[in-house]
Amino acid sequence: MSQEPKPNFLTRLQTKWNLKSLTQVILILIVFALTGFTILFIKKPIFDLLGVSMERGGFWKTVLYLLLVLPLYQIILLMWGFVFGQFSFFWEKEKQFFRRIFGRK
Numbered sequence: 001m002s003q004e005p006k007p008n009f010l011t012r013l014q015t016k017w018n019l020k021s022l023t024q025v026i027l028i029l030i031v032f033a034l035t036g037f038t039i040l041f042i043k044k045p046i047f048d049l050l051g052v053s054m055e056r057g058g059f060w061k062t063v064l065y066l067l068l069v070l071p072l073y074q075i076i077l078l079m080w081g082f083v084f085g086q087f088s089f090f091w092e093k094e095k096q097f098f099r100r101i102f103g104r105k
Contacts, residue, residue: 010022035080
């Protein structure tokens, strides 16, 4: 009995996300990475502008993060998606995200 080899990580993502090519998978992963790095670099200046200390945690810092940085992440994700020609993929994911949040189908 022969077993088929298990598809690799990129191939599984291609199937899960219903993408046309492995190149598209790699571009999407690059967009996610660049978005994360962008948020990493702009989070501190935003918090400094608002007078929030990055050294201490706390309830209000978490609330500010959720209200400011997470929506900004979504916008930057679309921007990088556009730059790398993957805007439609990320736009569909954003719509799914908001449908889940607001309970619409």
